[in-house]
Amino acid sequence: MLKRIILFYADGFRSMKTGRKLWTIIFIKLFIMFAILKLFFFPNYLETNFANDEERADHVFGNITKLPQNKKQRRL
Amino acid sequence: MVEHIDLSQVNWARAQFALTAMYHWVFVPLTLGLSFLVAFFESIYVRTANEEWKRITKFWMTLFGINFAIGVATGIIMEFEFGTNWSNYSWMVGDIFGAPLAVEGIFAFFLEATFFAVMFFGWNRVSKGFHLFSTWMVAIGSNLSALWILVANGWMQYPVGMRFNPDTARFEMQNFWEVLFSPVAISKFTHATSSGFLLASLFVLGISSWYLLQERHQVMARRSIIVASVFGLLSSAYVAFTGDEAAYSVAQRQPMKLAAMEGLYDGRTSAPLIAAGLINAAKEPGDKQAPFAVELKIPGLLSLLANREAGSFVPGVNDLVFGNKEHNIIGAEERIEKGKIAVELLRTYKEARKAGDKDIANAALKAFGDYQDNLGYGYLNKPAEAVPPVGITFYAFHIMVITGTIFPLVFLFFLYFQAKGTLSYQSWLLSLGILCIPLGYIGQQAGWVLAEVGRQPWAIQGLLPVTVANSNLTTGTVQTTFFIFLALFTLLMIAEISIMLKQIKIGPEEN
Numbered sequence: 033m034l035k036r037i038i039l040f041y042a043d044g045f046r047s048m049k050t051g052r053k054l055w056t057i058i059f060i061k062l063f064i065m066f067a068i069l070k071l072f073f074f075p076n077y078l079e080t081n082f083a084n085d086e087e088r089a090d091h092v093f094g095n096i097t098k099l100p101q102n103k104k105q106r107r108l
Numbered sequence: 109m110v111e112h113i114d115l116s117q118v119n120w121a122r123a124q125f126a127l128t129a130m131y132h133w134v135f136v137p138l139t140l141g142l143s144f145l146v147a148f149f150e151s152i153y154v155r156t157a158n159e160e161w162k163r164i165t166k167f168w169m170t171l172f173g174i175n176f177a178i179g180v181a182t183g184i185i186m187e188f189e190f191g192t193n194w195s196n197y198s199w200m201v202g203d204i205f206g207a208p209l210a211v212e213g214i215f216a217f218f219l220e221a222t223f224f225a226v227m228f229f230g231w232n233r234v235s236k237g238f239h240l241f242s243t244w245m246v247a248i249g250s251n252l253s254a255l256w257i258l259v260a261n262g263w264m265q266y267p268v269g270m271r272f273n274p275d276t277a278r279f280e281m282q283n284f285w286e287v288l289f290s291p292v293a294i295s296k297f298t299h300a301t302s303s304g305f306l307l308a309s310l311f312v313l314g315i316s317s318w319y320l321l322q323e324r325h326q327v328m329a330r331r332s333i334i335v336a337s338v339f340g341l342l343s344s345a346y347v348a349f350t351g352d353e354a355a356y357s358v359a360q361r362q363p364m365k366l367a368a369m370e371g372l373y374d375g376r377t378s379a380p381l382i383a384a385g386l387i388n389a390a391k392e393p394g395d396k397q398a399p400f401a402v403e404l405k406i407p408g409l410l411s412l413l414a415n416r417e418a419g420s421f422v423p424g425v426n427d428l429v430f431g432n433k434e435h436n437i438i439g440a441e442e443r444i445e446k447g448k449i450a451v452e453l454l455r456t457y458k459e460a461r462k463a464g465d466k467d468i469a470n471a472a473l474k475a476f477g478d479y480q481d482n483l484g485y486g487y488l489n490k491p492a493e494a495v496p497p498v499g500i501t502f503y504a505f506h507i508m509v510i511t512g513t514i515f516p517l518v519f520l521f522f523l524y525f526q527a528k529g530t531l532s533y534q535s536w537l538l539s540l541g542i543l544c545i546p547l548g549y550i551g552q553q554a555g556w557v558l559a560e561v562g563r564q565p566w567a568i569q570g571l572l573p574v575t576v577a578n579s580n581l582t583t584g585t586v587q588t589t590f591f592i593f594l595a596l597f598t599l600l601m602i603a604e605i606s607i608m609l610k611q612i613k614i615g616p617e618e619n
Contacts, residue, residue: 040229040230041225043233044228044229047229050607050611051228057178062181069589073192076195078191093277096200096454097451
């Protein structure tokens, strides 16, 4: 059964024409998104700057109860 | 308060999100609608056993695959942005959005790994019936997958089924079903998916028109036009019905958005609908200027559509900003005062908790309950900040409605001339069919511009403005990623269009 499923997918990929170009685009796109953009440009702000959920909650709470002119800007 | 925030940073973050969302929405509606059209074509093939219908199915399935492949994962970028640019918002709604987005992720994965594979690889390898079943599952599954993100968006426009927990600074879900079946979520889902059906019908109609003008693949083109026109016509009616429901929902729950959609400053009974108009860009809430330079009104229709009652009162921007005692409308001015008390009570609660003063903490929390509905207003500096950009909202709404009104007429013309057997000679109509593809996309984008610009300044309606929802980043950081996305999206768009055009030029034989 497992072999049949693997063969189904393998044959399908092998017989693709336009699909090959599309898969190449998908892989390049996913690489750019996850290996470059996510890693270097889109760190999770709260995960990066605070150690635990309590600190994160405190930070957010501070932002929603503080006057906005006190918000400090950070460079990631 | 707002002038102290780096507004350009917020605006760059908003522009970046708008860019990403609009780009994502280029692909999604076509996937939603074309998946059903492919299922229709294949159903006819299975029923008639006519090989031409199989050829037609495979051709449109290839275009569906191209659109899906280029568009796949473009929505993930928005999740990146939540964590980086909108961290306060992201933290506060994590409990609400976690469940629907997780369901969507799991659902999409299983759908794509199984039925998509059978749909594309399964010709001649599985039975006709199972292949058809898989195609239908892709269509139904793709549309259901869109439900979850639209539920999340609906919640932002009408936050229900939750409570705010000041200890975690989070909105926590209290009732999943209330979130799922919120009237705003349902009207968002039905309107967005039906507009996708309409766009896909225009797409099939336009490409088939091009084949007829080129005198190529005429049998396929005519058959595709019949199916697309019938589906498009039915979808147009459904879009109109769901659009009416969506507008009614906006009127009842987001009256400021409705006022902006119609450029209505002074509320009135038997309010007219502005069919078309030229907004006076200098108009401000409370001034005496006319809201329009030119306008075409339909008497009484706005009251009827907004409240299902012809003579009813529809509040305008001024009523919602300054209040209207006669109609029991609390203005933004008063809500700002209440909102500031809510913010102050939150601060008091937190400080008392830290100091271990339970009595003060409990009293502050109890009092907060009376003011929390106005929390978001506490972050606004002046009442006029509660007004969305009226010009953009008005024009986006009217572009959406005008394009949506043209399309059913186009489908009717196509069906009429097809029935007469003279469609191939109507080059004007075939050219119009091609033009309807970009018009369809413009209408789609206008719909989302209306939905999102019209709800400004709120990230969460009435509770969290965008100026507080964002992260404390520098403008340069957001600008950099904005331009990276712009370049990446432009490249992907070029790839999509060139591969799609190449495939269309090749036609059905080579697929």
